[in-house]
Amino acid sequence: MKIGLMGLGTVGSGVVHLIEENGDAIEKKIGQKIEIKKILVKDPEKKRIKEAQGKITINPYDILDDPEIDVVVEVMGKEHPALEYMKEAILRGKNVVTANKEVIAKHGKELIKLASENNVNLLYEASVGGGIPIIRPLKSCLAANKIHEIKGILNGTTNYILTEMKSRGLSFEGVLKEAQQKGYAELDPTDDVDGFDAARKLAILCALSFNKYVMPDNIYTKGIRTISKEDIKYADELGFTIKLIAFGKLDEDEKLEAWVHPVMISKKNPLNGVNGVYNAILVEGNAVGRLMFYGQGAGMMPTASAVVADVIDVANHIPTQNGYDDAVMKDIVDTVSKYYIRIIALDKPGVMSKVTGVLGQEGISLVSVVQKETLGEYAEIVLITHNALTKNLFDALDEIEKLKEVDKVASVIRVEGEE
Amino acid sequence: MKIGLMGLGTVGSGVVHLIEENGDAIEKKIGQKIEIKKILVKDPEKKRIKEAQGKITINPYDILDDPEIDVVVEVMGKEHPALEYMKEAILRGKNVVTANKEVIAKHGKELIKLASENNVNLLYEASVGGGIPIIRPLKSCLAANKIHEIKGILNGTTNYILTEMKSRGLSFEGVLKEAQQKGYAELDPTDDVDGFDAARKLAILCALSFNKYVMPDNIYTKGIRTISKEDIKYADELGFTIKLIAFGKLDEDEKLEAWVHPVMISKKNPLNGVNGVYNAILVEGNAVGRLMFYGQGAGMMPTASAVVADVIDVANHIPTQNGYDDAVMKDIVDTVSKYYIRIIALDKPGVMSKVTGVLGQEGISLVSVVQKETLGEYAEIVLITHNALTKNLFDALDEIEKLKEVDKVASVIRVEGEE
Known part of the structure; x- marks a missing residue:
């Protein structure tokens, strides 16, 4: 051949x-x-x-x-x-x-x-996933399953950055600069750190998993630029690790929920232990239950391994796949999640009550509220919500950013529920 | 069809x-x-x-x-x-x-x-592995790789028992009885707890990974019956979790090392977090590096998922595989490992020095020695060796069991090296 x-x-x-x-x-x-x-x-x-x-x-x-x-x-x-x-x-x-x-x-x-x-x-x-076998298992090994959900760490650069931030207590910018010097991150890191690379891979997985075709631009995508070392520390105190997650799920009404977003992953979830440049993809099928595929998501030889395996399949005359339907998307604002929010506000009496008041007006209740020490005239407010409709959350955050005492909403991270 | x-x-x-x-x-x-x-x-x-x-x-x-x-x-x-x-x-x-x-x-x-x-x-x-796709990835997705090593948790019953012993501080017998009552373990649990089920699956994986055929009876197999809750506690203190591991490796001289044995797995190894009835298989290929496949290794629907995927492959006319060579086995005594050993001996002066003396004569040096509190007239001695030739270790353990002060060598567990 x-x-x-x-x-x-x-x-x-x-x-x-x-x-x-x-x-x-x-x-x-x-x-x-x-x-x-x-x-x-x-x-x-x-x-x-x-x-x-x-x-x-x-x-x-x-x-x-x-x-x-x-x-x-x-x-x-x-x-x-x-x-x-x-x-x-x-x-x-x-x-x-x-x-x-x-x-x-x-x-x-x-x-x-x-x-x-x-x-x-x-x-x-x-x-997708460099050398990790994922396309072929989805097409073939799981052919007897209806796949409910996929949840993956699909970008090695961001996972490396988050892992280093956690293990060494460094800032996003510090690790990014180091990764660029070592050649782990591109000089223009947008594709990786803003989640676009993960969104493209997610689009491919959604087509294979759900038979639904979605353009990457139609996937709500939020990267890791705003994650601070404080966020990572708070997450750790709460028993979580922050990961950039690509998520896909087909609702009962055939609407596709698909997004890329930082998520706090609990220690019970096997994705929690996926560190450095490793990638992993959790797949839930109606017969097989939960599977995870783990390995190096990039790199010269792992990627070549997958390419040559495909060449061998051509030699073996493995038949090609069918087409897909176009996806009807579920808007991100219609999804429900717990959220972690970190707000920078003036360190004045009454600010906390204004912030939580806005959330309450949107029907969002809180699991916990932490006001951390002041940073000069500012204070850092960390909130964790119960499950909230994302539309209500986004509306509330818009309102909160308009409060004159609030400098900015610094971080918005989804928090996964019980595993 | x-x-x-x-x-x-x-x-x-x-x-x-x-x-x-x-x-x-x-x-x-x-x-x-x-x-x-x-x-x-x-x-x-x-x-x-x-x-x-x-x-x-x-x-x-x-x-x-x-x-x-x-x-x-x-x-x-x-x-x-x-x-x-x-x-x-x-x-x-x-x-x-x-x-x-x-x-x-x-x-x-x-x-x-x-x-x-x-x-x-x-x-x-x-x-192998119930619903986890592993046979097809080995045959197809990794076809471009020379596979160096496979290391798996291949039996759900033993992994469930070890997980419950650790999380609830229970004895082997206690958890086994409970598992039998719940239907997770057979009334005659030999196939599972003595490692024979894992050895059969390992034989299948060795054929696919290394193109070497070995009969399960020729695989050195040691189960988990002798693992005590103390072993699990000591392992935890040392930063390890005890797992029943099925291991296969093809040496440069084409000899097959294949065994089933309890192993202390470090927290850095992704197998460490594989709990309950879940199975996982680590595969190392020369191009792809390290991969892990994780999922439910048994159960009605996961296993049916794999069976029906095979039926679909038949419908797709996926071609069948070639035959295998017979394996030349590396004897277990020729393998090298760190070992954890727990010995029950009379609580008398000089016993420790006799025990360590025997090990020294066999050229085995120690990482640590712990003499735990006495149990009536007996004391529990826990040793961890540096890398030792298993022949020397087995000879030393034979000698130690002959010492009149020694009641028995209660546990022998392999300890994995640096990851």
Whole structure:
């Protein structure tokens, strides 16, 4: 089987290494040799790994129009021109394996239809959870289940930042800067820390779990920029750990609840112990109950592991999947949760009563109220609510921010219920 | 697609319920209806679930010789006559799906060869880890990896007992009796508490992970009967939790290390937090790094979930696997580990020095020695060794048991190294 590799960055180099290193064992397993025939790069002058010698091209049609190439492996990243190359490959009857979460999240429905029409496979295990097997288990192992709910830590950078903030008592900015220096975080960290990367992966999981297609832009997404070391300390005192959670659930009325939000996770939940760059996905099915899949959600070799597994599946002629329905979304304001809120306000008599008064007017009752020490003329007020309709909470927070004594609502974190 | 179901106990009833409940969704996914045509039972007089009406037979050949039946689902349990029925089904060109860990562990190699020769599928996802997807991920998602090591909590009954002993400070016998009353443990609990059930599952995982076939009887197996509440308390003080671990590793010289043994698992290891009837399997691959699969390892609906997923795979014509090599085993005495040892000895001067002297003669050095309070005329000595060759440890323990001051070596638990 001959492969055309598009992209020779971190993941692409991993794919080359892996086929080099484990090629013999793979050949023994599937009864044929996997060979990378051509590799598409942008800059032909750049120094490349030695295994790539003699295979480099800058012309995508060297791969697309090569009749010997059965599988196009797209690991360039970014939406364009990866999307266009994948379409061209499918239209030419080639199977496509990709690690591109952005393309699959935004255009998966269209690409899957196109692949089905052209009788080729489109596989994308590496697009969610790096090396963690999650796409294939959802498609195959859990095929007999109606899936109720998925809850995942889908972004390694944010989980690393939150883990370091907790274990070393550091600020968000401090850990982010360090992570950027070490190469764990991008220089423009928006995709990770603001939750967009997790939202794309969540969109892919919702399609597979619930057969409902949602564009990542339609997923309510809140990242971890506003999480302070105080939030993490309070959470710990309360028996929780703050994680950036991607959540999906199909209601009985077929509405899809899907959001990315910081959540306080209790110690009883296995997601609580998922630290550093590890990812994990909890899945609840009506027959199987609760499952968790855990592993490295990114990195050269773990991601390459998933890509090459897909290539092997193509060799085994595993059939492709069906299309999805468009999701009807449940608005975030219609969801119900306990909330943790940290407010910075003037340290004056009567402020607490004004703040809690606003919440009371919106019908929100409180589990606990903590007024922490003053910071100069300001004080930090920490509140935890009982289950509240998010619309009421958002309205109350708007009102609270308008109070002249209040500087800002500094943190809003969902709190998970009993496990 | 028409199914012949062999067995209508817990798992069989679960399969019937699941196909009834999720049948429409499954039909939508795979484009054909799954129908249970006949059900083999031992006692035709017994009252059965209403969905089974009109399908019951006591003659296996009603299923084996029915040309309309594509798939035989064997959920009778026990080695015989399940093995013979499966062979007959394969020889008649029928696909076989089974949850039978005993048959697959002992006869998997032969059955897989027979299935391959007869061009049918033999699938057994439910034989390990109940509903946890582990067989298919090992075969497919990790196909690009060389797997180094597997480490699992594979038996729910023992994990439940150990969890209850820890959380409620109870003795092994006390929790076992309670578990038997609740139906969580068999009246003859040997298969579970002595580790034989875990050893069978480990044999299946070793075949899939390392391509090495080992009979369960050749796996060194030690259960949890000798674990006392004191052991659990000491482990906790040291930052560990005691788990019954099934371990497999292929050495560089292709020797298979495989054992079932109580192990002290550190808090940093994700297996530490796997409690109650949950199972989990850690897998280390050379590309993917460390993965964990977590879920309910038994129970009616989780196991049925795995069985029906296999049936769906048959419908999708997923190809079957290759055969395995026979394993060359690494003897348990050639393995190296830290050990925790609890000894009951007369509370006399000089006993400690005799005990530690024997260990020293065998070249075993100690991390710590604790002499706990006396129990009447006896005292409890708790030792933790540095890494020791198990042969030396076993020799030393033999010597120690011969000392006239020593009543017995009460517990021997492996201690995992740094994670």
